[in-house]
Structure formats: C-alpha cells, structure tokens
Amino acid sequence: MGNTGSILDTEPQRDVHALARRSPSVTLAEYERQPDMKRLRAYRLARVQDELRKHDYAGGFFCDPSNVRYATGTRNMSVWTSHVPARYCFVPAQGKTILFEFRSSQHLANGIETVGECRPFIGWYYMTTGTRQMEKAKAFAATVAAVVREHGGGKNHRVAFDRLDPLGLDLVRAEGIDVFEGEEVMQHARSVKSEDEIAGMTHSLAVCDAGIARMRAALRPGLTENELWALLHETNISHGGECIETRLFASGGRTNPWFQECSDRVIRPGDLVAFDTDMIGPMGFCCDISRTFFTEPGKPNADQRQMYALAVEQIQHNLGLIKAGVGFREITEESFVLPEPFHANRYANVMHGVGLADEWPVIVNRSDWEARGYDGVLEEGMVFSVESYVGATGGSDGIKLEECALVTRDGYQLLSTFPYEERLLG
C-alpha cells in the first residue's frame, strides 16, 4: 500500500474516508489509473501458492466458488455451485492452475492467464450420478491422484481440500493422497488485500451505498420490508453485482431480537428499519454494511436515540482499536462492552474479515473469548466489518450498525461512506 503511483495514494491519511473518496472508475479507460485485473489475479494466485508452500503441500483442490474465483479469477454460477460441488480448481504449489469446469461452460475461462488448462469436471454429487455415484467418485479420486503425482514430483502427496465429503475423502486417501484442511490455506491467503483489490472493493461499496441511498429515499409508511429490500437487489444486479447472502432487513418490533428475515410486514410511522447488506457486489466483493433508519412522520423516542448513541459509540470505539500489528486478543480485551440490558443481545463478534465473502478472522467480544476466541495479528491490507447490535432483552426494537474498514499502518480507512441517521443522532 502507498507505493508511488498507486491508485490508493492518500497523503496524509488523517481523513478516514480519504480512500473511499477516491474510488476509481471501472469503465475501461486508457487515460487514468484503474484496477489492473491481470495483476490482481497474479497477486491472488501467488498468495495461495505461498500458503501452500508454507504447509509443504503439493497443491490444493478448491470448490467453494469464492475460493475458485480467488485462485483462478473465473466465475460460473456462483450461488448454485456454492452448495453443489459442480466445479473445482487445482492450484499447484507453483505454476498455472487446472480448472475442472462444469461441463458445457469451458468457454467461460478462455483468455484467463492464471488457468493453464480447463478440463470437464467429473461430478459425483447425487443428482448427476444417481446409482453410479461410487463409479464417478472413484473417477474423481483417480483424477486427483494423477494430478497430484504430476505436480508433486512423485514424492509430495500432501494436498489441501476446501471441501471433500466422506465418500470422496476415503477414495482419495485410498489413492495414497494425504488430505489436509484447505479452508485454512484459502482464508489466510485471502485475508490481506492488494491495492487492486481495495480499489475493486471501494467500487463495490459505492454500488452498495447507492442501494442503501435508494432504500433511504424510498422509506415511508405503507411499504413492506420486502419492497424496500428489493431495491438493494436491483441496484446490485444492475451494476454487475452477484447476490445477497442473507435477508436481514427488519422493521419495528421485528428488529429485536436481531436476525429476523425480511417479510411482507408493512412499515409504520415511528418504526426503526434496520438491515445488514451482506451483498456480494461487482467483481465478487462482499459489502457488509449495516444501518438503521427512522420512519417518519414523528420523532424518535428516547430509547431509540439512546440505543443509537450506544451503537455509534461501540462502532467508533472498536474502529479506534484497529491498526496493523495489534493482536486479536488485544482487540477483544479493549473492545466496547455494552451495558445491561443490552449485553445479552450483543452481536456475535466485534469484527470479522471481509473480502469475497465474510472471511477469517472473527474477533469476539470479551465475554465470548473463553468459548470461541482465537488469537492472531492484524496486518496492513486486511479489511474488517466492525459490528454493533443494540437491543434490550425483551425490548420493542433495536439498532444494527456496521462499518467496513481497511487496516493501515497508522490505523484504519473507512471504505463505507453512508452517513448515520441524523434524526436518531439528535
């Protein structure tokens, strides 16, 4: 970050929005600096291969579409293939990748320079194999073994898989392959973003902010939650985005407890409207921002204002802990503790990584350290979603806020720019 000539150059970085304000144009232009897709793919593949070599793996097989996208730069039916293992890529510890692509869609990877070879994938999920599942799974295992022998120099049989169900696992092992956990490889590779990735993320977040602005402008009593939420879907898809991971949009009493999904409920005057975008936007970048609006006519009550102030305080406090070199545990220990009666309903974590989806690491609240905490160190170039939910146990509504921040040498840069709700701040 910060190399001369980088599209991310921001000197000095005292303005926490400096980077976001310089989000690039992504319509092809030869006369200004733009994200460099070829360099982005090369950076990502090198990150994966560094991790593979760190563990002395001959290579890795990856099936999760966000991992395939990260390692190869290819995309195909991303939502469907996130639950149906219909394509894999093989990443050797060095050299180009092999894409085992869904039959009939081999042409999608044409011209992608990280892919050395594209072969049809032999699927062994039940829908396509029926009674011949064992035969197909054996063919899959034999392919795996042949590829590993070719790329492990005949000696190294250690291979990472991000997903491999028991039947495949047994058969691949029977071929003499040592199978290891591949999510760790990918999650660590993905955690530190390049300047091209940050430029892509700021663009994706610009689209997300636009969707939020449309929802804010349309908000009035009489609309259903679904009607408002649909505006974010439309904005995302019409700008080339991918999908929305959840339906966390709730109004009025449905904002407490959190996690109630979007419905046909009609929004009423005085309602809080809270949402979490969880949007996989343009270039596959995840935009994970939360906001809470107030529905006019009327004025927010004292409880709504108090909860909002607490949520803003929590976010600002926890953002202030971000800086390259700081430990996850340190953040947990220094993190904002919500007072009763809000503590029981606290959000599941203080902050979590974000990139092509929600990513490693997750940094938990103080009271959850024993049960779920793990340590590590913040690095420059990591991106976090910083979370807050404030709603009293048994309360009639609640506030959800969340910001997206890049870790820098000196602190952080906010990549999300949508303002807080004036009426609730007042």
Next chain:
Amino acid sequence: MSQRVSERNMPAIELFGEAFHPAAPPDAAALRSYRRDRVRDALRSHDLAAVVLFNPVNIRYACDARNMQVYGLHNPCRYVCLTADGHTALFEFRNCEHLSRHLETVDEIRPAKAWYHMAAGPRGDESARSFAGEIAALVRERMGATPNRIAFDRLDMAGAAALAAEGMIPVDGLALLDFARAIKCADEIKAMCEAIRACEDGLSRMQAAHRPGITEQALWSVLSHANAELGGEWMETRLLSAGRRTNPWYNECGDYVIQRGDLVSFDTDLVGRHGYSVDLSRSWLTEGAAATDEQRTLHALAHAQIHHNIDVLKPGRTFREIADAAYRLPERFVPRMNRAIAHGIGLCNEYPLVVNSEYFAGAYDGVLAEGMVLCVESYVGEPGGRDGVKLEEQVLITARGAVKLSAFPFDDALL
C-alpha cells in the same frame, strides 16, 4: 409497486387420486409434516440411526427452519439432526433460536458448533470434537448404545474424524435426501405454483423493460427486484445473455448493451416464495428488427423439443425409455444441445436427471414417478452460429402424464 402476487386461474390437478386447486394457498403445517415424514421414513428404511443435514436447502426440507440461506450454502454454520425415533434437534446459528420456535417440526433448538475455519480459526478440531460429542450423545440417548450409522449431506474432514473417534460411522446421505425430496405432495405443488406466479409477474416486468439500449444486467435486475419484492429468496445463477453472447450457452449477464433484433435468452433459476425453485427459460426478440429465419428456426425447434418431451414423460417410464423416445434435434445442433432432457426440481435443482441418448452412456437410469416435478429443457444453437434459444418449462408428473405448472407465454415474434 404491488407486493401481491397475481391471481391466476388454473385447472384442478389430480395427484395420488385426489383433485386439488394448485392456485389455492398451501397448508404450511401439513407441508412441513409431510416433508419431515419423508425424511424420517427414508432414515428408517436405510437402517440409519440419524441424519445430520448442513445444506440450508435440506434443513428447510426436513423441518422448514430458514436462516441466512445463501450464507449457509457455503458456510456450514447450522445443522439439523433427525434421529430414527422421530426426534428433531435443530442446531441454530448463535442468537437465532427465536426464528424457529414456532415450528412444530422442531422438538428442540440448541446453538450450533461452528468448526469451519473462519469461525473457529486454530480451534477447529476442538470445535469439531465438541460437535461430534454432542451428536454422538444425542444419538445414544435417543437410539441406545448400538446404532451408530449417521447419514450426512455434507461433512468436512475434522468432523468426520471426530465422529469416528466417537464410534460413529458417517455415511453419504445425499441419495436418501434426494429420494425423499423427489416426490411432492399437493401442498408442495400449491406452494410451488405461488412461487411460479410470482416469478411470472417478474417476467412480465422484465418484458416491459426489455428494449434496445438496456444492458443485460439491468434487465436481469428487474427479475431480481421482483423476486425479492414478492417474497422470494435468491437467484442461483445469472444466466441471461443477448445477441452473440447467447451462443454458446452459459455466458453470465454483463454490461453488454442489448441491440435491435438481438435475441435475449435467460434461465430464471430462482428460489422464490416458500423457498421453492422456479426454473423457466425463454428467448425473446428485441424490438426494432424482424426475426431472422434462423432465429425463428431455432425457436421453433426448441419449442417442438420441449413439447414433444413433455408428452413423453409418463410415470413408470425409465429414463432410458424417455431418452429413446425423446425429440431428435438436427445434427448441427447436437454438439451444443442441452445434455439433460429434464431434471427434478423442488427447493432447488434435484434428482432425477434424465439425459439425452447421446449422453446416456455417462448417465444413470431410473424410473419416473407420480409426484415428481421436472424442468424440461432445450438449448438450440450451433457451433459458429450467432444465436442460441433457451426454453424450459416446469411440469408435474401425474398418473395421466405431465401437467405444466408454468404458463408464461412464448414470444409471438418468434413463433
């Protein structure tokens, strides 16, 4: 804006000897208990102690619990365990118990153990052991000390190892689930028809927005918007393309600007109201130019192929018999034709997959049964050709044959 799904008159359908109106509202409780019983019966007939399901689509089928579905498709963050004695324990994402308390299909709700790397980090094995210990204890408590075979729809390595250490044997549960899901009851058809009507409302809006100058993704966003507004859930793919991008198939929608006379071909692949999938395909001519002879030919062939094949679908027929009786496309279209004649559909694409005879050597046989819902597909486009036509209809298999559940018209300009 209207948040209501259009009414549509549909003739009564007879399924398993009983007539019902597919446009009537589904009985949610009856639908839930039918689906749960299908899973339980399958469990018992396979002599399994329990089944543990991670895929949110399977969790939905087994108990109707829904939570952050798309996120859950790639993060195994919640699961349900059905033991053969009839008990259902839902292991829900932290702080989400309130989402499923109303479900009579769920006997107890516990917090899920997360052992995927993002959530557990270096404590993955510890968390997987805790997951396996809890499942093993539950199975022993409900089923006694001996039964130890547990079916899974997905199980990552650390979990498999931890279960083995508990003396449990994980087995592949996809066959079991796919068989259970394949046969639909009348309430499922009613729910599916509501989802189809909502999708068709979306298609009408897309048709109104379709004009030269709009980009592929702007046109696709109209369907995405309608799906979300009308209470649908997500889109599995982004298969809309125009002009030369319609051939070969599988190009995903982008910012190509649609031109006069372009074909626009798409495949809805959406998960709509009640979580039911709607998988329809159409090709439309963009105004401003008359259809070319080639465009009409492609469309006529695709239209003939799906309607011929719909007539071939009868309960009791084997997939091979269907493949033998299926429509034959002219030779020049065979290289790029759809591999499948039809595939099953319910909460998403599912068993069975009935493939064309050209590809049958690599496929499997089976028998078509009453209560299955199939999507009958066609893609017609030749190597080197400019255009490709994609058509697809959703049909229910009844004792008398296939009944169309979709009613969206084909493009008059191409007929």
